[in-house]
Amino acid sequence: MPELPEVETVRVGLGGLLPGRRIKGVEHNWPKSFPNAPADVKEFLVGARVREVRRRAKVLIIDLDSEYSLVIHLKMTGQLVFRGADAAFGAGHPSDSLVGELPDKSTRVIFTFDDGSKLFFNDQRKFGWVRLLPALEVENLDFFKKVGPEPLAADFTADDFVARLMRRKSSGIKAVLLDQTVIAGIGNIYADESLWAAKIHPLTRVTDVPKAKLKTLYSELRKILQLSIEKGGSTDRNYVDAEGKRGSYLQFANVFRRQGQPCSRCGTTIIKTRAAGRGTHICPQCQRYNDSDKEKE
DNA sequence: CACTTGACCTGTCCGC
């Protein structure tokens, strides 16, 4: 569930907490959660100081002054929660935290800093991972070489967006939005929300969507991602920010997890169906399948 | 080649 706005929220949170701290130790209890943690790279981790926290697509990058970087993917249920060393600085858990005492049963990796503060990588379903790589190798990861542009980048235009989507013009548009090599960072929530906003049925082939609607999709998607970042992302069950707090974007969602409720635009009951192999939420009135030809200008 | 399905996992919820 962590998509671009959720990972960005974690980045901002950790960006204010980690830089300058020196890593004193690391523990992990599930090999796949930290596949290359062994001793041969530990020397580049223990004793290193955090320089900067970055994000690309749904991936977090913590740069260290050892010229290595921690690369982290939260996948579906990953959490990165920071806890201070003493009560004066966030030890224990704040009352509005969704996460209790740490470590808990979903804790997979623990980083300890020299002042006694800790960073917990929790991941109930164990799909997420942490890797330690030489900084220079990060951009050479297969994923980073293939991933599409950041949708919120200042120089990412509506024309760029349309051109990228048209690389897979005969596919259903939701599948294309979810394709990280086309556009970075979009997942199930923001695909459903932006398609509702632009009144496009998720199974419509890209080529069958009028250009004007694709441009609407571009601007709605950017607005939605931006709003979600302002609201601290979407917390459905697991997602929390760097302090263990929930995000509130779902209060503003129009279709995601709103099956059975009236569409805020037309009152028709929102339904849940399947598209691109995922649970998919639509307003059957606003997002009609195959109405695209009728609407061509 | 482009698309779909299965695997990776655990916890929750639903129906019987």
Added chain:
DNA sequence: TGCGGACAGGTCAAGT
């Protein structure tokens, strides 16, 4: 109340 099965959804590998 217990139990089996479907489902949750990001990404990659394997299959059609």
